[in-house]
Amino acid sequence: MTTGKGAPLMAANTTTMRAQRLDTTTRTFEVTNVPLPSPGPGEVLIKVAFSGICHSDLSLLDGTFPAMGPRVITQGHEASGTIAELGAGVERWHVGDRVVPAAGRPCGRCSACRRAEYGRCTALQLMAFAYDGAWAEYTVAQAQGLTLIPENVSMEHAAILADAVSTPFAAVAHTAKVRVGESVGVWGIGGVGTHVLQIARLVGAAPIIAVDLDPAARQRALDLGADFALDPRDPDLAAHVAKVTGGRGLDAVFDAVGRQVTFDQALGALANGGRLVGVGMSAEELSVGMSMMFSLSRKQVLGHLGYDPSDIGVLARLVSTGRLDLSASISNVVALEDIADGISLLRDGTGSPVRILVQPNAA
Template identity: 80%
Template sequence: MPATVPTTTPTTLPATMRAQRLDTATLTFEVTDVAVPEPGPGEVLIEVAFCGICHSDLSLLDGTFPAMGPPVITQGHEASGTIAALGPGVEGWAVGDRVVPAAGRPCGRCAACRRAQYGRCTALALMAFAYDGAWAQYTLAQALGLTRIPDGVSMEQAAILADAVSTPYGAVVHTADLRVGESVGVWGAGGVGTHVVQIARLVGATPIVAVDLDPVVRQRALDLGADLALDSRDPDLAARILEVTGGEGLDAAFDAVGLAVTFEQALASLGNGGRLVGVGMSAEEMSLGSSMLFNLGRTQVRGHLGYDVADIGVLARLVSTGRLDLSRSISGVVDLEDVAEGIRVLKEREGSPVRILVRP
């Protein structure tokens, strides 16, 4: 029977924990001791098992994306763990439950939130940008944003569901509204694009074309379900996409890089009525070309960000039933004390990683 459980007493939890702390003014960080936070009303305290290192984390570290919260913040937003304590008013959860926290908190005040459309919140607070994340031994989360991890899903794979897999899922299923039998191109088959390929395959897209500079990444895309993998520098790229689509061009293209060159190349590969979904982000400006060609082609360009919390549960079921294989998505694990090394590996693309995990 669900019951309101008070916060676990301090005798069962340490007073301090290890956490990565980023100074957003100097863009320097250290792993240091901080107080273990106490869950407030509607919150839970999670003992972190694993937390991914994402390219958006790198963008905060190099100043591409500005911080949205306190001047010193803990990074990491792709987490899995077990509930260590419940705040006042939390029902339906128990200490020890294996969970994935959502990587954002809806404001609860905007027009979308008032309609209970939390995934469309216009003032969403992003974990690790607006409030402390999970490169730490413990992290706080709203109980309403939790997803239970099914038996048979590892903590490692559960961690990356919250963004690395759910954001591509949202892009494919919601934003692109991809249908069975449609043709797909994926520009950038790394951490996000790898999962766009897999989910497009799961949805029934055909053919699927992966485009990437890295031959290791191209081969991985083929192994995971792409029908064709091309180098974006190939002078015959456009012709080969036309050939594989029967001269029609792509029904949907996903730009998982976010650079002007990938955006414009993907746009040019669309067929009549095709839609381009921007998933990767940068500070570069994009061009849609001439209005005449854009309108004559009935082209659609759609921006994508994040996912619905319910998507994590769907993905967890797909993994638990063997429909979605994420065994190749964990490229390495580093201890919290060595988070700088994990950041370096991802930044330098050493070994063409999909995701590096931090283990507190």
């Protein structure tokens, strides 16, 4: 291997790589040899260090989310790695740089893209849904969407910045616009809810109430700074929320599950004029109930998806400076060949996982 700037960081005779390939029609996948991709103009080839397994990946596997791209695709939309090769026209990046690629590609044609507001692209292509992702030894990414990772941030933690942490960050900071001293509730303390809680604490929310069926998840929430951790089956849940908020209800709530039951409960716990942000997704239909009561309460229901690529840089700085601790976020690491085991661990909820990582280039 060579590591000089501009020299490919791979063996000279490398022409294939190992990758997970999902047939979106049959919903079956295998890990197999595929041609090594080449970066096009404005792109880089990344040697993948780690890539997360997310509930969105499970939704593509089980057909909840429809395929957006080719019939056969490589999954994995949150990743960290090292630049292995530069495409034509790429500047200010070097072979060997430690990076996180954005989990989407702006179309470059819509009105937002024409104004260079790529974070507002109306036809964004999602990595691992519309084009090949990072459950592979190498992946291709647009150079304009890369974030440089500080040396003191581990590649494991860097990988989850691109969705598992950045989506919650954007939900709290951009969509809900949580302010210092506002009360916050989080329904579902898994891969998304855990980080919603941490970001809410970081911006000064108080009190923070975590709600989850799993005792291990509730304990994790308390360990990470929640003021209260409640069981949604508790018949006195509403009374508990009222008590700790002085009878007002919560200023902002986050539904990190996306089911009708969690949505209804979160909406009911919301203060008049408060904001409910839907971060979790499912195929279930949601309702705000009687229109008169909804309007009188002035409650706001906001859908949320994704993040701005610049958010990853903010989070990398927070981790680098010790403001954000992700030491409890990595529950398991599996080799690429064992990716089916990692998927099963997440699907079954074994050990109350926050995030399971794939390590495609494990020694």
